[in-house]
Amino acid sequence: MVIPVLPSPASHGPASPEPEYRPVDLDAVADASVDVFEDPADVELGERRLHGLPFRFGTPERAVVRVDPRTTTRVPATGPATWLVFAHAVLEADLYRGGRVGDRVGSYTLEYADGTTHTHPLRQRFEIGPTPRRWDDRPLPLDWGQTPLLARNDAEHVLMDRSCGRYDQAGARLVGIDDPQSQVPYVLPYRFYLWALENPRPDADLTAVSVTADEATLLLGALTLSRLDEEPFTTTVAREVLLDIRDGDVDETVEVDVDRGSATYVYRTTPDVQDAAGLPAGWGAPRPSAWPTGYTKISASPSATVTVRRGGHPIGEFRWADLVAHDVLSFDWGTVRLPRPDQNWVRTRVRDAAGRPVPCRIRFQTLEGIPIAPYGHHAHINSDGGTWNLDIGGDVRLGSHTYAAIDGDCEGWLPAGEVQVEVVRGFEHEPVRRTVTIAPDQGHLDLVLERRFDARERGYLSGDTHVHFMSTHGAELEARAEDLHIANLLLAQWGEHFTGTEEFTGHAHVSHDHHTVVYAGQENRTNMLGHINLLGLKKPIMPWSTGGSEEDELGGGLATTLSHWADECHAQGGTVVLAHFPVPYGETAALLATGRLDAVETIAYDDYNVTEYYRYLNAGFRVPLVGGTDKMTSEVPVGLVRTYASTRTPGATTGPAAEVDHDAWCAGIRRGDTMVSSGPLLWLTVDDEPPGSVITGRSTVHLRVELETIFPVDRIEVVRNGEVLHTEHVEAGTSTHLLDLPVDVDGSDWLLARCFGSGDAGARHTDTWARPVVAHTSPVYVSSAPTWERVDREVIDTMLAMVEGARRHVTEEARTRWHGAVRHRHGEPDHLAHLTRPFDEATAALHARLGASGTS
Template sequence: MSPRDTPDYRPLDLGDVADTAVDVFEDPDDVRLGDRVLHGLPFRFSSDRDRAVLLVPPGGSARIAADGRPTWLVFAHALLEPELFEGGRVGAPVGTYRLEYRDGTSVTRTLRQRFEIGPTPRRWDGRPLPLDWGQTPLLARNDAEHVLMDRACGRYDEAGARLVGIDDPQSRVPYVLPYRFYLWAMENPRTDAELDGIVVEAGGASVVLGAVTLSDLDEEPFTRTVAREVLVEMRDGGVTESLELEVDRGTASYVYRTAPDVETAPELPGGWGRSRPEEWGTGYAKVSASPSATVSVRDGGREQGAFRWGDLVERGALTFGWGSVRLPGPDQNWVRTTVRDEAGNPVACRIRFQTTDGIPLAPYGHHAHINSDGGTWNLDIGGDVRLGSYTYAAIGGTCEGWLPTGPVQVEVARGFEYQPIRETVTIAPDQTELELELVRRFDARARGYASGDTHVHFMSTQGAELEARAEDLQVANLLLAQWGEHFTNTEEFTGHPHVSHDHGTVVYAGQENRTNMLGHINLLGLREPIMPWSTGGSEEDELGGGLATTLSHWADECHAQGGTVVLAHFPVPYGETAALLATGRLDAVETIAYDDYNISEYYRYLNAGFRVPLVGGTDKMTSEVPVGLVRTYAAADAGGVEYEAWCAGIRRGDTMVSSGPLLWLRADGQPPGSLLTGRDSVDLGIELETIFPVERIELIRNGEVVRTEYVDPDASTHRLDLTWEVTGSDWFAARCFGAADAGPRHADTWNRPVFAHTSPLYVSSQPDYERHDPEVVTTMLAMIDAARRHITEHARTRWAGTVHHRHGEPDHLAYLTRPFDEASAALRARSDQ
């Protein structure tokens, strides 16, 4: 837009009075001249670099011709000398503007230091911070506007700045202020008289005047209205990241999709998200604009249409061929929300609000759209979780922020044992407090079980504690890891548990040690770090890195510290798995989601006689996964949470893995992990407790489904009791699955299924429990041989020069291959027996 296209604002031409070259500025090459539009207002700067500005020296004056009856005058000006930073006084008079009228009268306005005017910015070379940062005039705006950065693209090193939204000069290195002039709007007190001219007088500093623009509108040139939401509905193409609103005299945020109505055809219980629709026709942005502002709707850079902001404010809604825009009601209250348990105590939880139009209302300090709805790998952004279309805030029991008066949709969740809330509340015109109650449906702690996540990344200890408490999770294992040349959570390692103030939650920083081919292993409860965290080259280790150790040696070091060893996301990466099982180095294997292949591999090892517990973790690496979405219930004392007691329950095999339902298994009253021998039969009891609709429960015997029990999707509890004959050595486990027509999958980044699976019980009709599967053993021997040959024939094990390894042994290859030789010998001995 050029100044000539704007009849409601009239830029003056200062070409006749401009007398000073652009070199008067410290960085003349960065000064933009000619016709410019600043904050939607037209200005005409001189295009002659030798006569670029009007400079009025101390004690001097100059006159500018002007006419008409403007309502406002906007000056683009600055002071040349930086006396403010040399002991000058804020508020000191530095000059005047005198409006002269054709009737012979005049009006004078004083220019005061840091009120209406201030020193033009400088580079301040040699100083760590520019002196004029944060010292701009308090009654003027600088000539640089806040511009949204590209929402989806940009340099990697600008990632942090891009989360701010605007191009923020504070993020720049070196710090350079992007403006030269200050824009001060002066109201004309004599609109009844014809203007004749403007006299500029300088006092104790030189006044630099670059441009003057006159307004004929009955509005302040710079809007002071607070941004409000605008709903945008697109008839064709829907709302994507490429849709944007552009405002000439104001600001607009990114356009975000609205969220689906929480009470229309819900897929999952309240608080557990909703899958993202592939196409969505409605979005919203926050706009602050002058009534005369033009709002342009663009999609992929192509203009769809435009409207005048004042027309929308006056009518409330506008309809066009491409779609429509609408303003929701403006009334809102700052509301403090408290979520309490049945005893009336504030309780940590996950919470979200949205309007009935689908506009999310994040509690203050939280995000309505994490990372602008972009990816969140390796981003810990302060207790926020996105599940499909919905973003939740983890709170300690209270939160506050703006809520509109009238109906507001709210969701609250706290793990798998509380009845989640999904309801519409009404905020009264004078309401400033909102009370909600979470009701506990089930109590695993009363049964003697604590829940924990074996696998969490990229969080701080305090962040992990908050989110774990909000998910009713007693244990969170925050794992240090190496990702090439990127190391995460180094600073979180202390070698001891971090216990919450109420002693109900433990965060323990352990390690996930990783190799690309041999596998990943979780080392829990470490007292000292076990290095290296990754080895063997990329993807996990640095590019070109050598193989320094094996999972078996890491496991041995962990056990030497009294720690617990868990094979991460069993069985893949599938390299050293067989060797670890054969040598008894694993305390448990981990599932991060139910998958037929992974669970079948687990069953194969159970059928071969390996008694290894099953645990669950999230492998959380993104804000699109709640802590404990897949969790381990392990037997522990029913009182305060003790980390060692939870780990001991894992090692005993008294565990149940869940992504929602609670499934309890007993054999003759004994829990999973138990060994019952000399039994002709066994009484099996399976009990289901769930806030998620469940379709069926399955009893597994030796890897086969031997009983399927269908469950009413509306049922929250179900019990199955049966007696089973025992004729040899059998293992039993129970599992259940979410109801297909009620959302069998979560809305997290991996769309994990709703399921639960117990660890096995082991029962034998003989004095001993013995199982053997020659085919499995043969496969294990082949895997061990292949992994060993990977080390001796393929892996990078040849360092240049003389190398002294961390393990201290002179024969590095012998050190690497020893666990595989031990595993082969153990399997052959097992076969011989």
């Protein structure tokens, strides 16, 4: 039901008239100064609103009514009242010196105009308790967690600023409320306890309240009378409220205040799951630049006034009882609505066709667009704020949608009625997007997630070469949920911040089902020479960063090079990958020239980066391509860009992959038998040989490409020597496609396959970098001659220039001069000679390549 449009708050009176709660004037009986408290300077007096109720405290000279042991003080309180709300406390701290909970410390006696009375006892830690101390000599305040069981503190929980605050309070902001537990030293948030006494005779006028103290001193700071037929402090659980702001945008500046209750931050509702054009279920929806609908959760007394603000300025208000009565209220500024409140605690199970648990990502939302997180997960990661190195592990946000990574089971509240649910697991399972109906008495929900394709049966394992900021077990959970076999968790240095130090073990962490491996390696970095991933390390290789900021500490010196890191990694049997090839573009040419790279990594298909890769292939460098996410945020799923590498025995072209094994996967990378994907699966063979193979002495070869995809794919391209040889269009709605193509060979060529998501510009993911949907294989090398050889003089000349420039950076620009006597980690007496040696080796190798080809 929609009530008529109401005017803005400026044109009508307050929604909550003051006579509903009437503060009593205690000036005539207040007889103790504020010095009665341990810290009088911090005691707030005068007119105050506590939990939305008005109170009148005294002055510093006459702050409280003090009732000493075995005495009585009569407090005038006249007129009718349904409730009496006392702000009181016990002066002595005897409760913490052997006193007992429940001991009577005094009483209140209500006196009526007809001469009758009613007495209610005051018991320690029931209706009243000792006023707090600082307890400076104790690590834990004795009154913390021992406040009265039937009363409330005079301090209220308030929302912290959603997006700003001191750096050292970043963790506290995740709590939402201004929580004294997060403050060091402990700050007293209250002085009195608010206790509401229901008047047994609300129709009889009061004349006074007699306060009697037994063996303790009682302090009465304020008394307020209520004429409302409602509990002064609500005990109702918060419920969701939808806000539709006319001609507006729900962003972080939109807030809701409740004077007699509480409200959470205002969050945007999420777009319908059908709105993610070009992406299958479970892969998010773009975040709109503006969105007029949001929601908050409110717990309030019926008389509460709810105020909607933007940028701190009120745009509208309404009475909570009116909304509860009508479900919908319309105003000139917008509409507020109450969704159906019925809900059940539901245990959800995701199983495969055989009934086995399936780790996956899952999300629920109401038909109104309110997301519902399984318990222990986020509906809005970091309140929809940034997540760089924050809230990493267990949850993923893709555009407007947040998903929980689960092991196949989760539980939590779901609304009765229709609920939308998405379930997804990587690139090889058919994602689920459906609307389910939760019956009024339903406590379980069963969902089936079926495998559509199986790369492992083809002999390939999937892995992410580049993951940051996660724990080992967090990476395992997310990898299992993404059907990713291997996650390389890379330790790194960021100035004076070191991440992942405690995760390094020197061996693989294997999940209990032996389907997932997490291996803590390193990304070693310099600000100019580049970044390099060191996989499969047995011992750390230090330093992790060098050369000063941004990666190393400010003003730091250049202690080593990527080439030396690569040598140490290889000495341990590890695998060396150039991170996010080719940038930072410094030592790249030297590493390739000297054969120190086992692979180059792409974190997103980009014409420039791919063209640079093709240039090096054209120059005769047979280097595999791998994929990783460079995950540093919850807005990137582990394995969004992943490497499929063969773990078959060399020479074997069929058969499933062996057990999930990090060493075998790395060996497949080094052989070049890889395919990089951000969604589609693309399998290439040339004369039945996989990527990385060298096929010689043939004038014609037979190329075969198989596509398997849950993502819409527009086209498959076959690339020869950097040029598109053949384009194969894929029909809409196709999930599998086969391409057979004979290719003539004249000289030494390389062949690879790639495919792209559908759409004019190609489909893009909704992760933080909006990466394209693409798959790209490593090359097969074919030659009509007995050997495969390629040289491109222009590329080699460019490489020589890059090597010279990088060497000069080391000798002329980098900080290489330490003060005092220095013994470097490498132990060589000539530090500059150590740094420049790899560049001299690269120059010699490139000239030798030119000489061997007869082009020098």
